[in-house]
Amino acid sequence: MGANSSSFSLSISSPNHHLFPSSTLNHSKSPSNFIISPSYHTHFPKSLSKSPLNSPPKCSIKQTKTNPSINSPKNPVFxxxxxxxxxxxxxxxxxxxxxSLHGLVVGDRNVKRSGLVPGVGMVHAPIALLPNSFPEVQWNQACELAPIFNELVDQVSLDATFLQDTLSRTKKVDAFTSRLLDIHSRMLQIGKKEDIRLGLHRSDYMLDEKTNLLLQIELNTISCSFPGLSCLVSELHRTLLSHYRKPLGLESQKVPINTSASKFAEVLGKAWTEYNNPSAVVMVVVQPGERNMYDQHWLTATLKERYPFLLYFIDIRLIVIRSNRGVFGLLKSNPELINTHNVTCIRKTLAEIEAQGKILSDGTFQVDGEAVAVIYFRAGYTPTDYPSESEWKARLLMEESAAIKCPSISYHLTGTKKVQQELAKPNVLERFLENKDDVAKLRKCFAGLWSLDDLDAVKNAIHQPEGYVMKPQREGGGNNIYGDDVKETLLRLQKEGSEEEAAYILMQRIFPTVFPTVLVRDGICYKEHAVSELGIFSAYLRNKETVISNEQCGYLMRTKVSSSNEGGVAAGFAVLDSLYLT
Amino acid sequence: MGANSSSFSLSISSPNHHLFPSSTLNHSKSPSNFIISPSYHTHFPKSLSKSPLNSPPKCSIKQTKTNPSINSPKNPVFxxxxxxxxxxxxxxxxxxxxxSLHGLVVGDRNVKRSGLVPGVGMVHAPIALLPNSFPEVQWNQACELAPIFNELVDQVSLDATFLQDTLSRTKKVDAFTSRLLDIHSRMLQIGKKEDIRLGLHRSDYMLDEKTNLLLQIELNTISCSFPGLSCLVSELHRTLLSHYRKPLGLESQKVPINTSASKFAEVLGKAWTEYNNPSAVVMVVVQPGERNMYDQHWLTATLKERYPFLLYFIDIRLIVIRSNRGVFGLLKSNPELINTHNVTCIRKTLAEIEAQGKILSDGTFQVDGEAVAVIYFRAGYTPTDYPSESEWKARLLMEESAAIKCPSISYHLTGTKKVQQELAKPNVLERFLENKDDVAKLRKCFAGLWSLDDLDAVKNAIHQPEGYVMKPQREGGGNNIYGDDVKETLLRLQKEGSEEEAAYILMQRIFPTVFPTVLVRDGICYKEHAVSELGIFSAYLRNKETVISNEQCGYLMRTKVSSSNEGGVAAGFAVLDSLYLT
Known part of the structure; x- marks a missing residue:
């Protein structure tokens, strides 16, 4: 195994927004060519929850000692x-x-109201100062995979038996998955079909340093975070590279344009059109006290601003087909007409939905008197989002309704780790995808994935634990098992012979390149060494007859401070980043 | 005198950014047709400096009792x-x-670092929820006056004797004006001429309810605040009116488009071009700990983003004239070329300028090693900006240099209240403006202005103090004298026979309409009754040969909670607003 090893914990690689709390990042003990001395890790405090009043008035630079062995990443542009x-x-x-001027902001954890009321307690999002080098070949590969994964999710979601069978053992040991499967079963029972299916996904990858392979960490089908802010980071980096072209010597065009917010908004708008009720709203399901609300607001704001154009565009396209006349310019010249059809977006917590929601006789989902066309989940992906039966009732109610769910329960289950591991088995992908090239492309990015009833895999992992990660099915973060703990846990499970092993999968441990970076958080900048993870946003929308959208939409680069795991799990910290193609 | 009376104190009508601290707003005792009961004034707290943690989680609406007599402004659109x-x-x-998404933000007074580091401790700017009705006729009048006032400032600034003579008595009693005059004298002594003259002005008006006349409060020639944020408020209001067209029944186009930020940036860029040194910078002179920094950042960010286009535009125009070929499209298609000529902007306090600045032998002003093309003052207008001799040294050094000053010492002095009062005397405007129509237009907006050696005026003011305001020459806010205090102060000054009277001017008290409004501050909204003041931004740039710019640039509507002045000076609070033309 080469260089420093690192694999993101659940809390980081999960779709949600656990960027701000300190999150876990783990290394095996560093091989000699890549010694990460503790001095590299003490500069980025694990918690900056102290009052900013005590912070230095100007951006202080926390300088690390230079370790020449670290300054040699595989793509050392600068x-x-x-x-x-x-x-x-x-x-x-x-x-x-x-x-600050462009809305690349989050709620400040030090201000309690910052998650409750927009416009108060804002702070810039934690960011990497400059983009992160990334090889163009693997970037293109990741983009190319996006529509194939979309298609796969859709196909798998239709195979109810596959989902139920694959998750049957997990169901027994994981209460959360069990509840999701109950809803899924209920839908089967009542014969509920989703004719209009909407997926806003993010497939997360790491670049394995030794093999230079792009390997998938996981595929998120619910509540993918940062489509709103990640495109701003790309724009910020392009601007900085452009303004400081001479001293930096970098080319702004090498940061790929990131359209995650506008594309997600566009596809949400298209889904709203498919629902075909102009007075219906788009409902964002939110966590109470969401400090990452601006990431979500960017999507709904873009949807509100932009959607009227889409509406007219569809009208015009029909006119064009029928009469071959170009009427688009005419409509664009009348802004009032355009402004009359703004999509309304509402935000509700699961508890509010339970209290205010009902299904009308025609299947319409109504919340607080408003018909809901599209339900966009930015909550509901983790057990803590369901503190009582109310939230589960809300989830079931939504699933039973005629509203378009992003995601449906089937899409949600398709994104579970157990399904990911099952899909990695030989001849499974072929059940869902006809195109052999597509199958080959997907398989190429699969890391090794095994269930714990694979005795050979378990034997190997006990023998060489540093090459594996144990991932619990449960979302929520910080629960991955690394290093010697893998061995110990596997031995314990073998001894006990319990069902608990079904709660885990084994995954090949990926060793990304550690690179020097400058991070900025709370107005303070830090020179650090870090690893990064690339997420590709993609959107899929289809109705009964046809696929309306199936495309790559943008990307999220997350960069995390690397930490040695002397004594076990060490804390790292993640910021938003972008790509610099090499 | 009709209805409620109100006149803004210095702290509000002054050019600076005293929007956030609670500021004074005064009324005479309300005549019977417009009783402002105390219940209207208790809802907007004078200070919200308590922790936001104690604030309600959702936008609470503070409802006032309806007083039908108040809901009848002269332009009652809604x-x-x-x-x-x-x-x-x-x-x-x-x-x-x-x-939050569009950078309509300020530093939160509750976060100490918010004035020191960008991106931390941000909160939305205090705003009126909806625009304020304003008659189109007076709006057009105010816009028409902008270039005439610019021309007047330029002409007055050239008449050194007029400035020195007019301010000679003020000099004896006002230390601040005295120091400014010393610098002015020094420039006369060394024969310093400003061939390139740049003014970014704001003329402030109120609409007198009784006469429906647009009356000038003052003309600001230094450090005019809110060109960066006011245009955002107009855009916000247009957006809200457009999105809520049906329930509100208002037309977004009736909010005039506000180009204050882009126009000010454009003229700063043009001035930079005139200076003709591509490596020179634009320096913003700032107060330490400026919480209104984003208002300033909007100008410099726009300048940086936009300026390359201006530069190329000039080049292209020359090519077009010479060869009649359309080369513009070609250049636009090469973004790299465009990006190489960004204007650099730096921010310095007066103390930093004193420490880091020097004048080179050719007159170039150099700060921290960088040549300065344009000095844009957003500090230096008030005595508190000069806590030591260092700041005065910096001011003198800048004035002596070849950099373009916005404003020069002459422009600064031209904006003093004493000069305003002198210009209001019969036959004085005619000394500076040839066009009689222009003179008539300016005179029409002049409120009554008198010096304290005008015995008739003083007599009248003692007899009828509620019709006058006493304004001290000194900037800084909160020093205006109203009501019975006018009488008492005038009688005291008469008795003492001191020179102190030269420190004041007498001004006709303006009685603007009190109207119902909804204000939002710190995420909380308040139903209040308020008065407002319209500021018109204008820019003037000329070189030795020709006037390059002389135009209206945008506007600032400031709306303040009206307060009774039972017991003297009462506190009001000001927010950013926009216009709805009627």
Missing amino acids: DPHTIDSELVQKLVHDALVWS | DPHTIDSELVQKLVHDALVWS
């Missing part, structure tokens, strides 16, 4: 640690100003 | 107090989200 500190100061200042 | 509370909630939520 090393941001070599930029002189005066230029770093200017870049940080400009980045913070740009973020 | 009364926002009659909007149902559910719709108000939606509007407030959307307004707060829009503000």
